[in-house]
Amino acid sequence: MAGDTLNINNKAIAQNTFDAIVVGSGISGGWAAKELCEKGLKTLVLERGRYVEHIKDYTDTTKAPWELTHHGEKTVTDINNSPIQSKCYAYNEVSKHFFVNDLEHAYNQVKPFDWIRGDHVGGRSLMWGRQCYRWSDVDFSANAKDGHGVDWPIRYKDIAPWYDYVEPFVGISGSLENLPQLPDGKFLPPMEMNCLEKQVAERIKKNFSDGRTMIIGRTANHTVKVGDRGPCQYRNKCHEGCPFGGYFSSNSATLPAAARTGNMTLRPFSVVQEIIYDKETKKAKGVRIIDSETMQTIEYFAKIVFLNASTLGTAHILLNSVSDVFPEGLGNTSGQVGRNLMDHHYGVGAYGDTDDFADSYFFGRRANGIYIPRFRNINDATMQKDYVRGFGYQGGASRSRIEEIHEGGIGGDYKDSLTEPGKWTFGIGSWGEHLPYYDNKVTLNKDKKDKWGLPTLDIDCEFKENEKAMRKDMMNSAAEMLEKAGLKNIGTYDSAPAPGFCIHEMGTARMGKDPKTSVLDGNNQMHDVKNVFITDGACMASSACQNPSITYMALTARAANHAVDELKKGNL
Structure with missing residues (x-):
């Protein structure tokens, strides 16, 4: 009997053994799958949620609002089932199936934290905001200069070739600006500013001597065809899935590239329970999953x-992957796993209107806006005494319709008024850097289990005094710029959303030079477990103020290249 059992296990191990395993199929997981498969590795991609097929599963996105049961709006049931997800700007009647049901995916808010999630193939790459901005040495050297967090083990020169590598495949439209704090990339033709945006850009440049400038957003919406994808149809319904492939996602780009190699095995409904550690080899030998449909536990094995x-x-x-060697979680001898959680703080800015351009309107629904790059704490001339780091702005100009009231909003006069354009308005909102604080953390709550029997997460994170001081400048500078640009009726706002709501969460397994204070080295390789690589937002040692996804992609391609090289050398 023992011999028979051994033979059965060996057969199962052989069937479940791959060269590489990728956990997750979103922005970074899709890139890991593509790179590893294209380099010849038989790769298993594990996704905890359902399968989503490009185009086929973008249900109802081609319908007009009046063809939808609720005209595109969220219902009371939606809000009750998903009180966190339904607050997201991208959540509506069509896109809601890309967001989790909060009641079924519980977590614990020690302090307010909005965890916006999508458990499905492609992850949040289907609903992301698509803004793509390189980081510069202003960002990679910030920790070392002001002492917050640990020094990054890389600089811009280390990642610049990998930005160059991923950008043409991603397909990013943008303009060349030669700004030291916001390096240019390999761009598709830029989208065009409308008439008011062009005027505001000119006036900002003219009225400020600190080098601040307003440019068109750099977005992964394709202004020309990228392979078989796009171009963008200017529908601005990206978060519902694009049947034209007009923007980059794992489903439209990286996963199909991985599949074309014949080396990818994609397994949805696979909730990863833990990484299996072999203390004899001092390496991970695979992962243990729970099949979310059958609740069966299965083990898969790989070299990396x-x-x-x-x-x-x-x-x-990581925290759930405990062993004799790592009782506090895999690769956690530094005690930094789950620590240093960051998100951008936003929801603060200004708005105004103008009587100019009364004879002009705009065409289409451009899935992009303007960007005002960081202009604080870049050099000696821009240093601030109240806070460190900086912020940027996104926004844009538009023109709405007049909605005059005629006898309760009925009749011919009322209908005619709806065809008349109102004033041009302009708004900008700011994204600010969140410092890496050790006590902003996530831990396992073993008393509260999820529906798979796993511990839930306690999330304990907040914005502190540096962020609060920065927000005052973020709001006041927004109003000042609009005023000097000639806008009228200027108003300001600060909605003070909780961490998580910007959906740029980072940290928890940071890169660093010293294994005593960091989890990963300069190649995104775990200090303690050399054949485990982490290239999603967990790896970040600071948050900068730019949207981070293109940096995740570049780091992933770089790490995959290093992993395969090390594998060939026999080091893994």
Whole structure:
């Protein structure tokens, strides 16, 4: 009997053994799959949620609002089932199936934290905001200069070739600006500013001597065809899935590239329970999953593991991967796993209107806006005494319709008024850097289990005094710029959303030079477990103020190249 059992196990191990395992199929997981498969590795991609097929599963996105049951709006039931997800700007009647049901995916808010998630093939790459901005040495050297966090083990020169590598495949439209704090990339033709945006851009440049400038957003919407994808149809319904492939997603780009190699095995409904550690080899030998449909536990084996489950998902897996060697979680001898959680703080800015351009309107629904790059704490001339780091702005100009009231909003006069354009308006909102604080953390709550029997996450994160001081400048500078640009009726706002709501969560398994204070080295390789690589948001040692996804992609391609080289050398 023992011999028979051994033979059965060996057969199962052989069937479940791959060269590489990628956990997660979102922005970074898709890139890991593409790179590893294209380099010849038989790769298993594990996704905790359902399968989503490009185009076929973008249900109802081609319908007009009046063809939808609720005209595109969220219902009371939606809000009750998903009180966190339904607050997201991208959540509506069509896109809601890309967001989790909060009641079924519980977590614990020690302090307010909005965890916006999508458990399906492609992850949040289907609903992301698509803004793509390189980081510069202003960002990679910030920790070393002001002492917050640990020094990055890389600089811009280390990642610049990998930005160059991923950008043409991603397909990013943008303009060349030669700004030291916001390096140019390999761009598709830029989208065009409308008439008011052009005027505001000119006046900002004219009225400020600190080098601030306003440019068109750099977005992964394709202004020309990229392979078989696009171009963008200017529908501005990207978060519902694009049947034209007009923007980059894992489903439209990286996963199909991986599949074309014949080396990818994609397994949905696979909730990763833990990474399996072999203390004899001092390496990970595979992962243990729970099939979310059958509740069966299955083990898969590989020479290398790429962990791309999202910042919080990756932290959960590491903390739950305990052994005699790592009683506090896999690769956690530094005690930094789950620590240093960051998100951008936003929801603050200004708005105004103008009587100019009364004879002009705009065409289409451009899926992009303007960007005002960081202009604080870049050099000696721009240093601030109240806070460190900086912020940027996104926004744009538009012109709405007049809605005059005629006898309760009925009749011919009322209908005619709806065809008349109102004033041009302009708004900008700011994204600010969140410092890496050790006590902003996630931990496992073993008393509260999820529906798979795994511990839930306690999330304890807040914005502190530096962020609060920065927000005052973020709001006041927005109003000042609009005023000097000639806008009228200027108003300001600060909605003070909780961390998480910007959906740029980072940290929890940071890169660093010293294994005593960091989890990963300069190649995104775990200090303690050399064949495990982490290239999602968990790896970030600071947050900068730019949207981070293109940096995740570049880091992933770079790490995959290093992993395969090390594998060939026999080091893994």
